[in-house]
Amino acid sequence: MDQKKSFFQGRLFSIKNAFKGAILIFKTETSFQVQVVVAILMTIAGFVYEISATEWTIQLLAIALVMGLEAANTAIEDMANFIHPEHHVEIGGIKDLAAGAVFIAVIFAIIIGFIIYIPKVFF
Numbered sequence: 495m496d497q498k499k500s501f502f503q504g505r506l507f508s509i510k511n512a513f514k515g516a517i518l519i520f521k522t523e524t525s526f527q528v529q530v531v532v533a534i535l536m537t538i539a540g541f542v543y544e545i546s547a548t549e550w551t552i553q554l555l556a557i558a559l560v561m562g563l564e565a566a567n568t569a570i571e572d573m574a575n576f577i578h579p580e581h582h583v584e585i586g587g588i589k590d591l592a593a594g595a596v597f598i599a600v601i602f603a604i605i606i607g608f609i610i611y612i613p614k615v616f617f
């Protein structure tokens with residue numbers, strides 16, 4: 495019984511820390527703030543153009559992927575700066591890779607946006 499209680503307490507603690515991380519990235523990362531604004535605009539567009547349940551799901555997945563990778567990118571950048579504050583070609587490469595992951599997700603999110611909205615807006 496005690497073990498079960500401590501398991502749930504442990505999960506609650508993890509959720510609390512994860513929530514703290516989400517608040518921190520929102521407060522400190524300009525690119526994340528921009529992504530939140532874009533996500534809100536896309537959500538408004540979803541209601542305006544009455545997108546289907548499938549389109550909502552895909553749009554939400556695209557938003558979550560971009561924002562999740564942005565958070566991971568920030569964590570990698572911060573860790574790199576902490577571990578090796580000096581300029582180093584390897585650190586540059588690691589940061590470029592992390593940024594590349596966000597970039598790939600953004601490109602595909604834009605394509606998804608075009609696929610969903612171009613037929614509704616222009617046809």
Ligand SMILES: Nc1ncnc2c1ncn2[C@@H]1O[C@H](COP(=O)(O)OP(=O)(O)OP(=O)(O)O)[C@@H](O)[C@H]1O
Nearest residue numbers: 525571578579580581582583585586587589590593
């Ligand atoms: N310590 C370093 N050594 C070598 N190159 C670096 C180093 N720090 C940053 N760079 C290079 O500069 C780029 C930008 O790094 P930086 O940490 O400033 O991220 P950023 O794109 O400005 O992130 P953000 O705007 O999200 O804070 C990296 O992708 C990398 O190419």
